[in-house]
Amino acid sequence: DDEDVLLAAKLLLKKHAHQVIIEKNPKKIPFLLNNDTYDVILLDMNFSKDTTSGKEGFEWLAHILEHDPSAVVIMITAFGDVEMAVRALKEGATDFVLKPWQNEKLLATISTAIKLKKSYKEVDKLKKAKKQLEEDINQPFKDIIGRSRAIQDVFNLIEKVAKTDANVLILGENGTGKELIARAIHQRSLRKDNSFISVDMGAITETLFESELFGHKKGAFTDAKEDRAGRFEIANEGTLFLDEIGNLSLPLQSKLLTVLQNRTVTRIGTNKAINIDIRLVCATNMNIHDMVQDNTFRQDLLYRINTVEIKLPPLRDRLDDIPLLAEHFIKQYAKKYRKEVKGISDDAIHKLKKYNWPGNIRELQHAIERAIIMTDDNTLDSADFLFLSPGASSGGSDVNTDNLNLDEVEKSVIQKAINIHDGNISKAAEELGLTRASLYRRLEKHGL
Structure with missing residues (x-):
């Protein structure tokens, strides 16, 4: 609260810092904390006249740390109040400086505090990145x-x-x-x-x-x-x-x-x-x-x-990869469900290659998982994939491929997507690769 002390500190520190903010009224601390972040905060212990208890300093220290638990706060205390400074450290302050301070010691203390703040940021970033990675x-x-x-x-x-x-x-x-x-x-x-x-x-x-x-x-x-x-x-x-x-x-x-x-x-x-x-x-x-x-x-x-x-090519354009993918998923789910399934028959592979795979690799993965769960044999056969809809097999859709009129083909495909998803516009639009707005426009265009 002493303007002379504030100005003296600013004159010293502005040679070594990008920016130095000074404030004599502690009631403005919440405003300052909401509008910027600080590498180091120098906080006096007493502000009211004739007060030496340090109570105000402890209250504002608690407020700062509640707002930002990683804040680096250096307490400034009058000469002789060492016991109070030790208490401040226990309550979360990073360090303390005695008044009147020695310039070299003040600079050294702040330099150490800045390094500590940097390490806090790095640790915090690593923790958040680790948490996000574990979720993702x-x-x-x-x-x-x-x-x-x-x-x-x-x-x-x-x-x-x-x-x-x-x-x-x-x-x-x-x-x-x-x-x-x-x-x-x-x-x-x-x-x-x-x-x-x-x-x-x-x-x-x-x-x-x-x-x-x-x-x-x-x-x-x-x-x-x-x-x-x-x-x-x-x-x-x-x-x-x-x-x-x-x-x-x-x-x-x-x-x-x-x-x-x-x-x-x-x-x-x-x-x-x-x-x-x-x-x-x-x-x-x-x-x-x-x-x-x-x-x-x-x-x-x-x-x-x-x-x-x-x-990325859809699975129907890379059918030769189905045997490799099937073997991979068989190993994965046989282990997960503790099944003795070792492979897949040629007939089953032939059936998988005949299917159109609208859900691509993800659908193949789910098909293999389901087959692994339901089978009682050591090898998956075509009978284990009877649940695959024949209506979606290659060349076996409801679309009339004899009719090459684009509008008619589009109308047929849209109608099929709507039927598959029981009228759910969002899901139909997603499968068609359209936005809801685009699908609505096409529905209106075709009178569907």
Whole structure:
């Protein structure tokens, strides 16, 4: 509360710090904490006239640490109040300085505190990244399996793009393994020793978008009970994978574009911009180029995210990989369910190759899992896959392939998707690779 002391401290410290904020009124501490973050806070023990108890200092120390448990606070106390300073350390202060201070000792104390703050940040980032990775990593298999020409072309593209920092857009139907490709790009990149953070954009509500991606300060909104780093911050120096990016509304696309252009994020509840350094990989099962034409996806955002585009082939275009994939899943689920299943018959493979696999590799995985559970034999046979719908087998759909009129074919395919999903527009749109809005327009067009 002594302006002369504050100015003396500022004159000394501004030679060694990027910014020094001084304040004589402790009641402004909450405002300062809400509007910025500080590497070190120097806090006096007493503010009221003729008060020497240090009670105010302890109260404000508790308030600061409640707001930010990782805050580094150095207490300043009058000469001789060593016992009070020791109590301050026990209550969460990082260090203490006696008045009148020695300049060299004050600078040394602050320098040590800054290093401590940096280590706190690194530990906090590692903890959050570890927690996020544990939540995100749920791999159906560790490596990409396949020898077909279609998947080999994808491997070649991965090798070319992985070592660069180019943004990548992965296109493919549901179940083709888009996240697996994203992880392969990260694992072969120069950022492989840092975090790979995956975000399902389709599962994030509009209200939680900024909090999830950009983070928030404690108290920024009702449920913000602690400071939280967003996915961009956690992925700093690593790879951020935004899955189902085609599901973003236009307002959210605009917010994402701003972050990608500025390379900074601002947590909700603060005005401080945080620099980010990420490699961005996005994916969608939608026809994103058609969405640009329909004005449901921003063209400038598409330019940002698809420096390189990778198109994943559906399983029906890589049928030669079915035996390899089937063997892999058999080993995986035989072990999981403690079954003695050793392989799969040629007849079963033939049946699997005749099926159209609208759900792609994910559907094959579930088919093998179900067959493993239900079989009593050591080898899977065609009879173990009777549950596969013959209506979806190759060339056996309800679509009249003799009629090559595009409108009629489109109408038939849409009708089939609606029937399969019992009129559920969201699920039908997802399977067709369309937005709900696009599907509604087509329903109206065809009078369905």
